[in-house]
Amino acid sequence: MTLQPQSVATNQPEGEQPVIRVRDLVKTFDRRVLDGVNLDVHKGETMVIMGGSGCGKSTLLRHLIASLRPDSGGIELFGQDLIKLDHEQLDNVRRRFGILFQSGALFNSMTVGENVALPLREHTSLDDDTIDIMVRIKLELVGMRHAVHLMPAELSGGMKKRAGLARAIALDPEILFYDEPSAGLDPVTSAQIDQLMMDLAKKLGVTTVVVTHEMDSAFRIADRMAMLDKGRMLKVAPRAEFEAIRDADPTGDFTNDLIRQFLRGDSTGPLTSRRKNSGYEEDILDAAGM
DSSP: OOOOOOOOOOOOOTTOOOSEEEEEEEEESSSEEEEEEEEEEOTTOEEEEEOSTTSSHHHHHHHHTTSSOOSEEEEEETTEEGGGOOHHHHHHHHTTEEEEOTTOOOOTTSOHHHHHHHHHHHHOOOOHHHHHHHHHHHHHHTTOGGGTTOOGGGSOHHHHHHHHHHHHTTTOOSEEEEESTTTTOOHHHHHHHHHHHHHHHHHHOOEEEEEOOOHHHHHHHOSEEEEEETTEEEEEEEHHHHHHHHHSOOOSOHHHHHHHHHHHTOSSSHHHHHHHHSOHHHHHHHHTTO
């Protein structure tokens, strides 16, 4: 059965411009990875983008941070069309957002403090004493001020994420992007990172976009949620609507039943039936996350 992508649902006040606006986004590698994706993200909200391996969520994130260019469609951040910006203009936009990568992406040859200081040294004219103060403030916000002189090799997985987050907020961004922030963490550490993300969103007033397939985390942090499947946007809605789908009995609606299976992590349902009926090549590509 063919899924029908759902329209963009918003709770945006009338007349207010989305901070992020994606329209009809298409990207093809060896196959179509993004297939006409639409998404709005509003100022100050936490948007969780979710879906199974190979659904296109990481590719969508790479477009949002302008590390990939689409084949067609449009992406706007702060009302600016990323595709039309030159290198200098893109750099100016990138200074307005921060990114926490899966591993934290710290430079192993630098201390934690030096890692956090790097954006400040690259993009500001602050003197060393002021940068040192700013670094300690950012590390304090993520509970890592004690680690300012430690090397990344001396940190646990959760500490690396916190240090990476301190670096991501070094320039006081308006948007924070998170790529699988709970990946590789135990449940308690994962819950602590989730709480930190929520605290920072509240304290700093940032717009938050989180790419994840961890449902416990998603339902803890989200204001709204977006679900991708095979490169198509199935549903964008407030968290409560996804909770209602998750908790309801199957209705025979293929799209909602597929979403329900994913949210619950059930071993049987439309997702597994489709996988069994798919061709060998398609199955291998999905397993590889391509």
